[in-house]
Amino acid sequence: MTMYDPTVDQRVDKALANDFLRLATRRATDRLRNNRVKAAEELGDWQKWREAGETIRTHVVANLDFYLKQLITQIEKQGGHVHLAKTPAEAVTFVKNIVREHKAKNVIKSKSMISEEIHLNHALEDEGSTVIETDLGEYIIQIAGEPPSHIIVPAMHKTRQQVADLFEPIAGHPLTSDTPTLTRFVRNKMRESFLQGEIGITGCNFAVADTGSIVMVTNEGNGRMVSTLPRVQITLMGMERLVPSFRELDVMLNLLARSATGQKFSSYTTILTPPKQASDPDGPEEFHLVILDHNRSEILGDKTFRPALNCIRCGACFNVCPVYRQIGGHAYGSVYAGPIGAVITPLLENDWYKWGHLPFFSSLCGACSEACPVRLPLHDLLVKLRARKVVGGHTPKIEHQIFKTYRFFFTHEKTLRKALRLGSKLQWPLVRNGRISVGIPPLSNWTNSRTLPKVSPKSFMQMWSELNRN
Amino acid sequence: MTNTNEFISLLASKLGRPTPTQAPEPVAINVPQYRSSTRKDRASLFLDNWHALGGKGMIVKSPEETMQCLKEWFGDQQATWPNKQQAIVAWDMLPTVAEFAFAALEWPLVRYSQEAQSSPDRYSLAAQAELGVTGADWGIALSGTLVVNSSPQRGRAVSLLPPLHLAFIEASKLRDNLFDVLEELTSLGMPPSAIEMISGPSRTSDIEMDLSIGVHGPIEVYVIVIDD
Numbered sequence: 001m002t003m004y005d006p007t008v009d010q011r012v013d014k015a016l017a018n019d020f021l022r023l024a025t026r027r028a029t030d031r032l033r034n035n036r037v038k039a040a041e042e043l044g045d046w047q048k049w050r051e052a053g054e055t056i057r058t059h060v061v062a063n064l065d066f067y068l069k070q071l072i073t074q075i076e077k078q079g080g081h082v083h084l085a086k087t088p089a090e091a092v093t094f095v096k097n098i099v100r101e102h103k104a105k106n107v108i109k110s111k112s113m114i115s116e117e118i119h120l121n122h123a124l125e126d127e128g129s130t131v132i133e134t135d136l137g138e139y140i141i142q143i144a145g146e147p148p149s150h151i152i153v154p155a156m157h158k159t160r161q162q163v164a165d166l167f168e169p170i171a172g173h174p175l176t177s178d179t180p181t182l183t184r185f186v187r188n189k190m191r192e193s194f195l196q197g198e199i200g201i202t203g204c205n206f207a208v209a210d211t212g213s214i215v216m217v218t219n220e221g222n223g224r225m226v227s228t229l230p231r232v233q234i235t236l237m238g239m240e241r242l243v244p245s246f247r248e249l250d251v252m253l254n255l256l257a258r259s260a261t262g263q264k265f266s267s268y269t270t271i272l273t274p275p276k277q278a279s280d281p282d283g284p285e286e287f288h289l290v291i292l293d294h295n296r297s298e299i300l301g302d303k304t305f306r307p308a309l310n311c312i313r314c315g316a317c318f319n320v321c322p323v324y325r326q327i328g329g330h331a332y333g334s335v336y337a338g339p340i341g342a343v344i345t346p347l348l349e350n351d352w353y354k355w356g357h358l359p360f361f362s363s364l365c366g367a368c369s370e371a372c373p374v375r376l377p378l379h380d381l382l383v384k385l386r387a388r389k390v391v392g393g394h395t396p397k398i399e400h401q402i403f404k405t406y407r408f409f410f411t412h413e414k415t416l417r418k419a420l421r422l423g424s425k426l427q428w429p430l431v432r433n434g435r436i437s438v439g440i441p442p443l444s445n446w447t448n449s450r451t452l453p454k455v456s457p458k459s460f461m462q463m464w465s466e467l468n469r470n
Numbered sequence: 471m472t473n474t475n476e477f478i479s480l481l482a483s484k485l486g487r488p489t490p491t492q493a494p495e496p497v498a499i500n501v502p503q504y505r506s507s508t509r510k511d512r513a514s515l516f517l518d519n520w521h522a523l524g525g526k527g528m529i530v531k532s533p534e535e536t537m538q539c540l541k542e543w544f545g546d547q548q549a550t551w552p553n554k555q556q557a558i559v560a561w562d563m564l565p566t567v568a569e570f571a572f573a574a575l576e577w578p579l580v581r582y583s584q585e586a587q588s589s590p591d592r593y594s595l596a597a598q599a600e601l602g603v604t605g606a607d608w609g610i611a612l613s614g615t616l617v618v619n620s621s622p623q624r625g626r627a628v629s630l631l632p633p634l635h636l637a638f639i640e641a642s643k644l645r646d647n648l649f650d651v652l653e654e655l656t657s658l659g660m661p662p663s664a665i666e667m668i669s670g671p672s673r674t675s676d677i678e679m680d681l682s683i684g685v686h687g688p689i690e691v692y693v694i695v696i697d698d
């Protein structure tokens with residue numbers, strides 16, 4: 001049995017062959033990274049802020065049961081409804097039931113990674129509702145039928161011409177591909193949807209335990225529309241996305257905005273405590289909070305990986321990762337890409353066949369850990385995940401065999417000497433231009449994508465003993 | 471369907487201890503905060519940051535200056551707005567200086583929460599308006615941010631649906647940083663249903679990382695700081 005999904009290599013090859021994707025990804029991530037560095041410097045003493053961020057997140061995760069209970073109690077007291085979902089399927093069912101109960105045809109959505117994680121849109125469309133992604137980037141990839149390629153800039157991989165081509169059939173007339181034209185088209189188009197939306201679905205950057213509030217950060221204002229205009233609001237939240245009180249928000253919001261886009265704050269940071277008060281002229285009358293576990297409780301119980309729950313989804317680690325910068329988000333195949341995606345996807349999905357490649361999408365350079373505003377030791381977690389994969393027996397037989405052979409030779413000096421001498425004599429059919437470039441299986445797994453130095457006629461051990469003799 | 475107790479006790483077992491009955495001791499937060507030396511510095515930093523975000527801003531000392539400012543910013547456009555009676559939508563009550571200035575200019579204000587009976591009617595009112603006018607509860611100098619609480623007299627859509635948003639804020643409401651605002655918010659007790667923090671116009675960089683202003687929310691934002 002193969003121990004890993006063959007589509008992984010196909011995805012990577014596809015990404016490597018796509019020059020625009022690679023250029024766009026590098027350009028965009030460069031920009032985001034430089035903005036972050038500048039915004040961090042501006043604040044002053046960035047390391048202190050990171051430490052505070054780490055302390056707050058670690059404290060919340062270590063007391064997650066207490067704060068979640070407090071949040072749930074508070075929201076119910078205020079007249080909101082809380083739905084606790086163990087699995088993505090359960091979360092989808094909760095949302096479906098609410099939509100069905102209201103016979104809602106028009107559902108408008110602002111950005112939510114949880115909705116991607118539970119694959120919500122298709123499920124709702126199967127119900128006969130129209131779901132509209134209102135974040136410009138999300139809207140583009142919704143029309144294209146693709147997953148996001150970056151956690152902050154979901155349509156990073158699309159050219160303006162591709163965007164114009166996607167919009168044209170909807171506009172019903174030709175569109176030029178300049179940004180103002182495309183943005184204006186979306187503004188006009190989306191206005192109708194906002195005003196007709198019966199149910200608004202939002203994400204949640206942080207929930208505040210002691211006030212029962214939801215904090216949402218957007219730049220476009222679509223998050224405000226979705227949480228102000230429809231009569232019913234559904235918010236999707238990952239179980240760990242909490243702060244104890246308003247007090248901690250200062251640190252978390254500074255870290256998030258500066259790390260995500262290099263802004264001091266995003267254009268709109270909204271602290272919602274829904275439902276609306278009876279005499280408020282706008283805001284949702286009905287509020288549902290869906291809280292998703294999806295194996296987060298397993299991560300919580302696993303001391304090694306518990307810090308992974310500290311992530312605030314800012315995307316800073318994506319922008320500095322040499323692997324992400326070469327292949328973009330789609331090659332990962334997972335909802336969450338980049339270094340944090342490589343850490344949490346195998347844990348959330350608990351499927352090594354499908355996701356066991358992810359911990360290897362890293363050069364272990366540690367740039368991610370250095371960029372992370374809450375000081376997640378990402379590269380360290382990636383090494384530990386690799387170890388777990390091997391110990392769990394999720395690696396291919398051939399890999400086992402190779403390492404066994406390696407161990408044998410390197411613990412038997414004489415045999416190694418003999419083998420090397422033999423190798424230098426017998427390698428000639430495989431050598432081209434001084435490198436081993438033609439391989440037969442299993443060597444071809446390596447030589448298909450790169451070359452090996454040929455075995456030198458004189459081994460290092462031989463040279464060493466000659467040196468010593470002289 | 472999982473009930474709350476089951477859900478929470480699973481987490482407690484994963485954490486290897488019973489759920490605390492008392493709120494955990496809050497963590498000490500030790501970060502350096504920006505402090506301005508004078509009120510004037512604070513106001514000018516606020517405006518500098520607001521300008522950097524692409525907003526327009528001015529400090530006014532009198533109702534006359536306010537009128538002057540409004541004429542300068544909106545006078546020409548106002549003359550061309552097709553439906554002048556409905557062009558400016560506002561909160562039920564604005565700071566006195568603002569009320570005076572609009573009355574003196576004879577620019578009619580539509581009061582968002584009084585004009586229409588149902589929410590959809592109110593939304594279309596705001597969506598068709600040219601300019602939304604609000605006050606603000608705090609301003610944050612360090613980031614050029616307006617902090618606006620919702621209330622029955624203050625529509626949330628007023629600062630959202632019209633293409634132009636104008637806010638009035640008293641200089642005494644400016645704070646150095648978000649931390650100070652959050653402290654004051656906390657001391658209010660139960661928060662309002664929405665606290666909107668607004669830093670500049672609506673923006674996006676979703677198409678080839680090219681910055682574009684006004685995708686969904688206001689395209690232009692204005693602030694008048696009242697020197698009180």
Ligand code: SF4
Pocket residue numbers: 259310311312313314315316317318340368371372373374375376378
């Ligand atoms: S791991 Fe750190 S850097 Fe990466 S998304 Fe999460 S918080 Fe941001």
